[in-house]
Amino acid sequence: MSYFRAHVLVCAGTPCMLKGAGAVKDALCREMERAGLQEEIRVVETGCLGPCDDGPVIVVYPEGVMYSKLKPEDMSRIVQQHLLKGRVVEELVYRPEKGKTKPVVSLEDQGYLDRQYRVVLRNCGRIDPDSIEEYIANGGYEALGKALTGMTPEQVVETVKASGLRGRGGAGFPTGLKWSFTAPITADQKYIICNADEGEPGTFKDRLILEGDPHSVIEAMAIAGYAVGADKGIIYIRGEYHLSIERLQRAAARAREMGLLGKDIFGTGFNFDVEIRTGAGAYVCGEETALIESLEGKRGEPRLKPPYPGVAGLWGKPTVVNNVETLANIPPIILKGAEWFRSIGTERTPGTKVFTMLGDIANQGLIEVPMGITLREVIYGVGGGIPNGRGFKLAQTGGTSGGCLPKEFLDLPMDYDTLAEAGSALGSGALLVIDDSHCIVDVLRSFMKFFQHESCGQCTPCREGTYRLYELFSALADGKAGQDVVKLIKELSQAMQLSSLCGLGQSAPNGVVTALKYFEDEILRHAAGECPAGVCRALTTASRAV
Amino acid sequence: MPVNSATERKKSLRQVIAEHNSDPGALLDILREAQEIHGYLSTAVMEEIADQLGIPVSRVYGVATFYTLLATEPKGKHIIRVCESPPCHIRGAVNILETLQEVLGVNPGETTEDKKFTLELTSCLGVCGVAPAMMIGDQVYGNLTPERVKEILKTYE
């Protein structure tokens, strides 16, 4: 590798690309060529750098200066001032908290990141995702080497168990325990499946991990394969994620070329390879047994459990299904040990969590923070508060299948168990902030519209129930529902939570159930013909509720 | 890119199926690739796939109608997918959809008379950072306003 005195990382995450990162990169390259810098400074497209709301974003190394909200015409100044003369262009530097003046100079110590702790996103934005050399230079595939040459499969499972890592796809099932069900089974074939069918509204962390650091997932799958005795890995990824698919394919090909996938890895006799398969548009395929059905070329309808996939999964063979973020945690755990991992986060849920901050929040985007951080810290700290002078109404954690938490819960530590006790979920880490200009009935109708579209249609409570809840909330919004509708909604929601076949139907009413608890009055007023927020067009606006 | 002549399309489809070793487990991949070739999945195409894979055509059809990215009816030249997930909803997706309906004169699921646009709803596109968002073909558009939608549509005239 030739030596470059500086690197410019251009965020090529989808939000930045949408905001014109491509044109910015082209302008940068043009200006650098004009200045004759192309041999000494390297331009690298990276995965998401985080502050998506302020894109396009670039970072200049070695100083780590982050520039935001860039336009192609800004590039000439950055090249002339910073790259040629070493002077930071102050007015273009990223400012995490709007209105405050102190700009961020270094990526490592900037305000945006100082509440963050990067385990999963350790390489995102720092390396060229298409370069296996850079991944390796940053400690990549060391964990696989350590596991294969220095640990027994049992020790790998034990380490993951001891780390307390829990599945980051939503359910929070202990990963080591999952592996320990599959490991002892004797079978002619076992599978490791990486669940990258990210469909939870508001969630795009997996995509950004795969775009920014595809090797971390491939390496983790190989480690999982070694631990449970599987030689075949499958990455099931959303068909819409074109860039992730391309990067994964290139990453797998490079790993194969370097002998990190394939036969006899590290000369240990261990064989492992991965295959990339794409979905075709079905949220329910994020459910692991539906995903397996889909991989078998069928309708993505969840299976009855037991048997669990760990015992009888893909083609009836023992199968471990892990989420992208879960897997990305594995190499650091193997390298640094279970103790280190347990030192992050909370007792019951060690480690970090990647959140996507969305909705009525100043800084939209992706963050990685230790488990147990409170809603307030995220929303008013990293998130920069609620814009436009509005007040906080509710936050929905865990994506559309999570609950609606009012301001009383702002100081709740976020981890699987605490949020579940509050009637919500940590889920995939989507955090939707809703300000007081919104109407709860309108919001719930939107939730149910989503679920009635995505229900697979197999079991009664989910197929009929999601449709009926959408219908009932539409009736409320249209002023066509009576007071007794609330009782019906309660009964229906409970039946869905208790008797649906899979997690989709069981969690679909979470938003409704929590809203009935915390916003019942607002819902009842719709039944009386008023929309306090003035959103539902068919209804009159009563005096604003505070 | 849809392939042009009927014989060429037939040949390409057979090739796709052969590349997947006529494996029913690869049905989803085969359907996606068949759709690339033919533009959509006609009954005749699904029958061909069923025949080659040795499975009932009813199963092929059942799978094709389950997934939203697969189409069993001809679509317009450009498919507009409007994200209606809650994060887009609270940022005003309703206005975007209404604008599209108004300009195109079709409801979700329908194709314009000139066969140029098909309007569809989609679940989360995963670009919530720029909500509300839509896709036209493979191109994602974010931070939409009714005015921007009209401008974007003009570029497809």
Add this chain to the structure above:
Amino acid sequence: METVKVTIDGREVQVPKNSTILAAARAAGIEIPTLCYNEDLDVKGMCRVCVVEVEGSRTLQTACSQPVSDGMVVHTNSARVRQARRVNVELLLSNHPQDCLSCIRNQRCELQTLADQLGVRELRFPHRVRAEEKDISTPALVRDPSKCILCRRCVEVCHQVQGVGALYPVNRGFDTTIAPAGGVDLGSVACVQCGQCSLVCPVGAIYEQDHTERVWAALADPDKHVVVQTAPAIRVSIGEEMGLEPGAVTTGQMVAALRRLGFDKVFDTDFSADLTIMEEGHELLERLEKGGTLPMITSCSPGWIKYIEHFYPDLLPHLSTCKSPQQMFGALAKTYYAEKAGIDPANIYVVSIMPCTAKKFECQRPEMTDSGYPDVDAVLTTRELGRMLRESGIKFSDLPEEEYDDPLGISTGAGLIFGATGGVMEAALRTVYEVVTGETLASLDFTDVRGLEGIKEAEVDLKGKKVKVAVAHGLGNARKLMDLINEGKADYQFIEIMCCPGGCIGGGGQPIPTTREIRQKRINAIYRADAGMPLRKSHENPAVQTLYKEFLGKPLGEKSHHLLHTQYTKRVKYPEKAAEV
């Protein structure tokens, strides 16, 4: 057997390990309501009606699917359980036409029974019904998708049991329906019209095309001479339809009941079954002698015929050219019988009572008019006959036993066992053995070909000449034999295939429910009746002997060829693809 201890509603029971909660509860004398569950089919767990509370579980569990474990504590009747069950049934009903009073399954509907049992007394959701029209495109079956509750029993039967695959879930979520591919009707796809779907449907979403009206009209027409034939399987199943225990043999009551309905003559398809053996037996001997296409395959079952026409058209030369007993009967009723009785065949109306929906398709095949008229005018299934008997107020079980009319009502035990899988084979062997060897069989019971095993084989020594035979029932099993033939691995000379599991006693027109256990009881009844017959070999049927003497001449003779034999049609499996070429 390893057992575990579970506590259900406070009662401790010891049950085999791996039992489901449903089975364990039954062992404890507790009945858990079910809907999509069917004892003969895969557990689906979709309707979510059989949910129960398992201590330690966050959600309710489906009793049909959840295995018990040692020490498990189950509550089948908690407030949460009752509410979830009720809401789920209420959801189904809110999306259902609610025209129960005029539904074909009124009072015989699993959903209706369940709603009553669970005390669903109000429907609080707006009434919405899938706006889909009835599919009346096939001569045999009616599909009413608006009534479908998506239990998918029909899908499993059509795919796994029959290997036909005409129906499958389409779309998803609230828009899910069970339908043929491509949004077309059933008549446009490769459906064999066996009606096994109608047998498992819990509601009125798939049922037989009704012929009762046309039969009532014929009976009321003074110019019509209405004759009826009863298939072998009806005598062991009509009693069930009329409220008797499965396996009751009610031949005499059935004959009496039919006379009371007003049929001019009550005849027996067993007669033409004996005739089939004479023709088919000689056809086999001819093929064996002259090197015809072997193995020869039986052709009595119209669902099977349509199946091979669609799915294995290249194997059609293997089929016996014999018409089915139903069609042989019709052809003779309008020729031989018309002549003998001196009635203008134009005025003879032939009604068949069949355990089968595909017979409705068969009787309207264009080639089934060799008598110069439609050989058979109307086909009633066992269920339709039951409806007519109930409507006319006939108290079936109180009826005196009566005899069939002459001459087409005289039969042997060989014709009777056509109703069970293996029966045609056994009847043929009884005759072929004696014809070839000239010796009398010591025992008439070929037990190797009896019973519910999917594929059965036997070898018969015809005095030095060994004949290897196979019997399959259910089209999934038939497919296995066809594949063997295609692979050149079928060293059989003769194969019997019946479309429906268990043979005709398990036909698609039989009483609901028809379970494996009930099939076995009907089979037992068939062989019990056979054992009690004075004559048990087709070639000993005096009426058949007279028929040959007076009318047909000899088996495979010219008249037989004209009236009793037929040809088959190659049909496509993929109509759109075929249209393209």
